[in-house]
Amino acid sequence: MLPPLTISVVDGKRLSVTRKLVLLVMFCLAQFLDAFNITALVTAIPALEVSMNMTASQSTWMFSASQLTFSSFLLISGRISDVYNPKTAFIGGVFGLGITSLCAGFVDDKIPIIILRALSGIASAMSIPSALKLLVNVFTDPREQAWAIGLFGGCGAVASFGGLLIGAMLIEWTSFHWVFWFVACMALPVALACVFIIPSQVISEPGPAKWKSLDLVGVSILTAAVILFIFSVISGPTSGWASPLVLVPLIISAVMVVGFVYWETLMPAEKAAIPPRTWFYNNFSVLFTIALLPIFWWSTVLLIFPAWWQKVFHWSVISSAIHMMPLATIGFATSFTGSLSRIFSPKWIILTGLSLCMVGTILLAIGGGRPENYWPCVFPGFALGTAGIMLAYTHTNIAIFQAAPSSMAGTIGAIFNGALSFGSAIGLAAVTSIETSVEATHGGSQEYAGRAAAFWFLFGIVALESISISIFYDRSTDHQPQPQYLSSLSETPLNRANTTLVK
Template identity: 70%
Template sequence: MSPLLPISLDSDEPKRLSLTRKLVLLVMFCLTQFMDTLNISALLSAIPALEASMGMTEIQSTWVFSGFRLTFSSFLLISGRLSDVYNPKTVFIGGVSTLGVLSLCAGFVYSTVPILILRAITGIASAMTIPSALKLLVKVFPDPLEQARAVGFFAGCGAVANMGGLVVGAMFVQWASYHWVFWFVACVAFPVALICVFMIPSQIGETISNHKPKGAKWKSLDLVGVGILTVAFVLLIFAVTSGSTDGWKSPVVLALLIISIIMIIGFFYWETLLPADQAVIPPRTWFYNNFSVLFAIALLPSFWWSGVMFIFSIMWQNVFHWSVMSTAVHMLPLGIVAFAASCTGSLSRIYSPKWIILTGLSLCMIATLLLALGGGKPENYWPYVFPAFVLGSAGVMVAFSHTNIAIFQAAPSSMSGTVGAMFNGALQFGSAIGLAAITSIETSVEATHGGSHEYAGRAASFWFLLGIVALQSISISIFYDRSTDHKPQPKYDNAMHSTSHSTTDCGEKLGDRNVTTATEVN
């Protein structure tokens, strides 16, 4: 045991954590990212078994994914705000534990309505884990180089789960039961939660906002703003998901789109009326150096991966008549290459993120071009699809990782929970909007070019995707400012910090207050 050591509110404790403890925590955070992503990807292989067991229609089975994604993306901002205002350790462990309980229960369900309800609630639990995990990760690895590597590895685990989930789900369906897709998540979640109870230091989330009076904390949550934006996202994603299946001319879809857009505009207006330290997304957030352009880049990665997986998994099984396992194995290059590319985080300390992200987007454009030109025949897998999977997955992962790293460096560390929520919200939002767009494009082209057994509709979707990647490349080339590259991340927003006049019970200013605690050095 060490003697009593002073720990300031910006927390020096992570610097005293042993390397072993830091690595264990990184693995725990990455396992959570893995579980959240696997919750969607593994079910792609299990859907036929779910439909047969529960008598689901095709639209109902779609909502097994959409219900999770809708609540997950909608509640990310609430989770991020809770992680910034309260201790992220509590938010993280609570989210992981709830995820385990809900997944365990889902494995025992045999009817449609209960499984859809459980999937929606599971999305809320998962939303509690990601921003809090990123907040803790930034605290555990305060050194910029270590932080870049850790964030890159964290992102890589999501990519691995995205592809590996297909294989895991296929193995459970073929050799056990689809119920094990849910139970597998529970088997991972419970040990992670238990380990983190003891391994995450309680003081790691201590910030000035954590030591505000309860009333000030409550105001800092901005429940009105969060509520408006959450409802707007629920309506928008529901409308987009429904539009891709029910048609964009549906009165319900159009009404929900209009209402959600009005609510989003109302949210941004509401934020301008609040003091800076009470707004969930202060308007100046968008003016942090490079923040807006990096947020725009974050719309792409999940869109690209989800689009490629969606198009080829259906085509290979329904048109080529490949088995579930064969389809999953042919998808493996996406995950393997993505994980390898996630280890490039340290490059951001040598080269400007601008050039790294541009390199990734360039590889992605080459890959998408290959997919647009070929891929419609089984024999085209090796000359077209395989190199496209390798180049595209590497490029998207590089862009994803370094956008993730750069966006955390752009904003103050005191806002890392909210920034993590916004980044992951952009990933989900981009995927939802993008999948709806390519589904509509594919369907409309197939209606006049030979039906679903022809490649024309899928090729048109990839040409559209190529245009999106090219537009993002132009945006990062023009709007990314390199003037703050490799500079230390600010700990607090100066304007927000200057508006805080809260004092402790003893009358000391929070900025001058130190907390003394006994800290064990492992």
């Protein structure tokens, strides 16, 4: 028989409004920095290639290295946040991001900087699920929680496109080193402040019980499978989809996923990394498929337009970044719609968002090839597409947390962010292949046909997502309390009796 377990957790009802808002700012800053750490490099890549003598394929690993490790370590981070202290995981992740960025700013060689980018991905993977775990605990009222989650996601949208402008200014007026130092100058003070601002959470339980709750075998199998899968998808467009470098990891990854599913069926639900019943929570599976779309849409826009404008229209780096700003401003404004989920069904809000996104994607497909089409086609395409995809993102994020118990918030945050990354990786690989194939038969990279084909493919994906949410989303549990399920060791009746607040 296990000795009694004592847990001290954040009780949002006992925190002052001021402290809640300060905590939300800290979580949002972490989200901003994680997204900025990726998008700001879009404008720095040309300078990095020249300074470090990188080839085009090597420079892609500046993004891919962090994406690979971020996606791969999300699950273990989520489980650590649920079983151990999410405060420690959050502060460690933000601090790690600051240190790796600080070091990257002093590096002028391609191998060390790619390694540091991979380490920064692990740090980001530690901070995001733990931030969501803490956010759900701090904002326990459903209306407040929806608003907070929406704003949290909105800061990621602002960073995704604001990073372009800030990165462009840093490159133009200083050097690429300051892109990394900018992250460090913000992340390290945030980590230090959070040591004192975030309420303490003391978890005291036997060491073996903790390790068993983490399901290290299952987590390790899935992490290895994700690493191999993302690696093969990233390598596909450059190495060829039929090459052994792509096929072998892909096949091994598929086998390992099957092994992971089998292992999880053997594990007790309270000890499984992802309990099988998770996928049967109301609407969880369909919301997971919707989560594959948002970063894919944003990444496609980022991949296509800045490079197209600079290469073909000969716009400056800063001019290109300014023309992308509608996505940041509209994305952030739309993030304040979280409270709508307590008035209307998330189904109709998500469908409205996907419909707007389809219209915006059509405008980008038909009008992106000429500079004079920016205002009549591209600008409204950005506005409608961003508003739509942000509605879908925000309310999918809110609904997926409402579908599962709060005790699983770290794991759910990992699953949600994993879906965002998987969708982006798979989608961008498909978009790159389509664009390259069409360009080969329609005049090369100076013609817009390949990019238009990529947007038509993206339109088809959004349409499929709309159909899936229309058919499979069940409205019967809208606005109901979160389900209560003893999904982890930390939620036994004994544990609930020993739960106290430490301020």
